[in-house]
Amino acid sequence: MLPCYRWRRFLFSSDGRPADITMSDDTRADKAITIHDVAREAGVSAMTVSNVLNGRGRVAPTTADTIREVVGRLGYRPSVAARRLRLSHQWAITMLIVVEDPDFLSDPFITAQVTGLTNYLNRHSYSLIIRGIRPSEFSKSDLFRGFEADGIVAIFSGDLAERERFLTAIEALRVPIVLMHEYTLPPRPDCIRLRQDDFSGGLQIGRHLLGNGMRRLWMLMPDAHWPAMDGRWAGVTSAVAEVPGADLRQINCGNESFLQTRDATTIALEQYGTPDAIVGGNDQLAVAAMMTCVRRGLVVPDDVQITGFNGFDFWQYVQPTLTTVKSSAHLLGERAAQELLYRLQHGAFSSQELVLPVTLEVGRSTAQLTRPLSSADFD
Amino acid sequence: MLPCYRWRRFLFSSDGRPADITMSDDTRADKAITIHDVAREAGVSAMTVSNVLNGRGRVAPTTADTIREVVGRLGYRPSVAARRLRLSHQWAITMLIVVEDPDFLSDPFITAQVTGLTNYLNRHSYSLIIRGIRPSEFSKSDLFRGFEADGIVAIFSGDLAERERFLTAIEALRVPIVLMHEYTLPPRPDCIRLRQDDFSGGLQIGRHLLGNGMRRLWMLMPDAHWPAMDGRWAGVTSAVAEVPGADLRQINCGNESFLQTRDATTIALEQYGTPDAIVGGNDQLAVAAMMTCVRRGLVVPDDVQITGFNGFDFWQYVQPTLTTVKSSAHLLGERAAQELLYRLQHGAFSSQELVLPVTLEVGRSTAQLTRPLSSADFD
DNA sequence: CTGAAAGCGCTTACAG
DNA sequence: CTGAAAGCGCTTACAG
Structure with missing residues (x-):
């Protein structure tokens, strides 16, 4: 007998509501x-x-x-579905990225983490489900309607109160959580925090520039509140506080795009004059600022030193090569997966908090030159 | 009564084999x-x-x-698992990327497609499962053991015979397939081909450069065989064939990394002298070549014209701005999702083949200058 | 307008 | 060493 539900109706419509088809x-x-x-x-x-x-x-x-x-x-x-039902285990992890930009995967810091996650999970026969949700649509998201994973790796943006709200919401899903780049939200049961040492990276960047004699510093930051970015800012602030007479100004670069960063930098240059050094909150911001300076006739590093953050392949594509902070976003993703699978296996996380180290990578954009650059400097 | 399988054993081990835990x-x-x-x-x-x-x-x-x-x-x-079992529908699509590089998401062309896919699928309450598989590990992959989707979007690399093999293998999964960037593999039942018009893009690039008077052309290509890349090559070849006396040389750039592209370009420059123009198979290749030329003292576009392909945000970060071919990889991903959901809804695809248009975006890297660049050229 | 029964495809404890 | 039975949590055709 062929059961008639072979020809059945599916949840399928453009607005996400059930439809009879x-x-x-x-x-x-x-x-x-x-x-x-x-x-x-x-x-x-x-x-x-x-x-x-x-x-x-x-x-x-x-x-x-x-x-x-x-x-x-x-x-x-x-049948995977039958096995999942029988064992009430899904062999799947959801990566949840709460961010306004629907094109969130275009950020290399995000994609490297996603890649690390998929690679580790696939090696262990788990699959990764990626969900990007806008903060404004968080509550009416169907994340909660069709949730189907054994654990969550979450990256939040927004201020503390918002992030607190997101966390409380996903806790209702009753699965273990790895919270990325979070250091302000207090610890919770069955939830750990995993991040790179952004504070230390900021501190190293700041000390490096101050050691080069720079005193008037800017830091370029995006509109969106990212905890990782806040950590970098805190690190640079700390370094500046160590040196009397040094000061730090924050420049808002909107959505981090090339154009908005260029415009913000241009306005700041006209309004405040050229600083000694510009700290990019990430590599993209730094490179956009560098282009803007160069186009205005400034020489990097002679007139203004510039630094990035994250050390993606990207930094090499720029001239002079960028001083940046190297971290392994890929490793961060792998580690998130590893901790989650450990938790699923052993019933508890192995620790409450994990902080991965970063290292300063000095390029020519902060070089203390005693002679003009020659082509030999590039090899 | 509490069933005892609440405490059960799971498939979970480092080598992917079942383990008793x-x-x-x-x-x-x-x-x-x-x-x-x-x-x-x-x-x-x-x-x-x-x-x-x-x-x-x-x-x-x-x-x-x-x-x-x-x-x-x-x-x-x-319970999603119960619903899936009952309805034998998964509300999930697998994106399969067969490529040697485990860091496949670092290619902006790939990530933009993935983003388009997730966005469309999530709007329709479907989820996306990403699987990257190395060609060499394709057959022993556990893709086939734990497959759990209603359809596949596939991106293959490799030569024709290999791609044929991959396609035959995934056809055994008996779900509809959207094959990306494929134009040589013959059509199959329940499988469509979706791509951008790489041939036309290559043709436009070639004609543009030849129209600028360029005659000795190089094209930079990666080691890996990508059908999309082959299409661009064919387009440029066609354009060159239209102009007597023009010639085209292919330069192999290994894994497409900055360093390998730089080295390949350097060796080629020393071996063959400076060409009139360099066609990058994609933007990254073009920018790496541009940096190499500039570091060797060549002026772009005066000494050598350079073009890219794909027009990611990236191209703006370079000076002079890159002539490139704009396409919407994001749209390509959205379209793949749309076609697949249409197929799931109606029982058949709406067409056998879809080709999305591309447009030439002329930047300063192929400008016909009559005077030196000034800062005004950059605004 | 509402419910009892069957069954999707597996895995487990238990009995032989 | 092997099998019959139960049940994971849903949805459907059908009967009331």
């Missing part, structure tokens, strides 16, 4: 072979097939061989 | 409330709850209100 065909359902088909063909019971496939129980070697042969011949693939 | 705890399982809990609390049957939640059948408004109240109060969330 009839499926005309489902090739998979027609041909799907089950564990019972294999069992019948091999002349055993379904449970023996299950045991062989999962390496459990004692099964006679000859029986096992027969079963494996039949599995191969029939092209049997166990 | 006991879960010490599962917070979700302890507290999960089901449709029956809601039904009992509301004094109705499970099916009435189901009807209300899915907007089917006739239910008395007062009954429906009560049920919705209980759902909210208990925080009931339907």
